[in-house]
Amino acid sequence: MEIGDIRPVLPLARTDEARVDGARRAAESGDAVETAKQFETLFGVMLVRELRRSMPTGLFGDGPGADVYEGWFDEHLGRSLAERDALGLTDMVETTIRRAQAAREAMLAHEAAQEGT
Numbered sequence: 001m002e003i004g005d006i007r008p009v010l011p012l013a014r015t016d017e018a019r020v021d022g023a024r025r026a027a028e029s030g031d032a033v034e035t036a037k038q039f040e041t042l043f044g045v046m047l048v049r050e051l052r053r054s055m056p057t058g059l060f061g062d063g064p065g066a067d068v069y070e071g072w073f074d075e076h077l078g079r080s081l082a083e084r085d086a087l088g089l090t091d092m093v094e095t096t097i098r099r100a101q102a103a104r105e106a107m108l109a110h111e112a113a114q115e116g117t
Helices: 014-028 032-053 066-083 090-116
Strands: none
Touching: 014 032, 032 066, 032 090
16 A cells, blocks of 8 residues: 555544655655654644533633634644653554665665566
């Protein structure tokens, strides 16, 4: 499966789409660290958003502009969680990406060796 094959299950906000694109670009460039950081940030923002949405009343009321403040809250709290590695995902994701990269390189080397014989 290629990074470009990944399709979101739920509709994403525009900022989430931008994060997915950033993670995709980092993955395609082979940057496991940046890909892992982008993933944890996206996950943190989405986690905060869904937790906030599960509350019976909004943090900022129902008045005009409440959605703007809620989006800002989700973004900043989710990003802060990721920057502090509070979720602990970056290292796990980076390790998984590096293993997948190594397996792919080994497979390509094996195929090249098979073609050469």
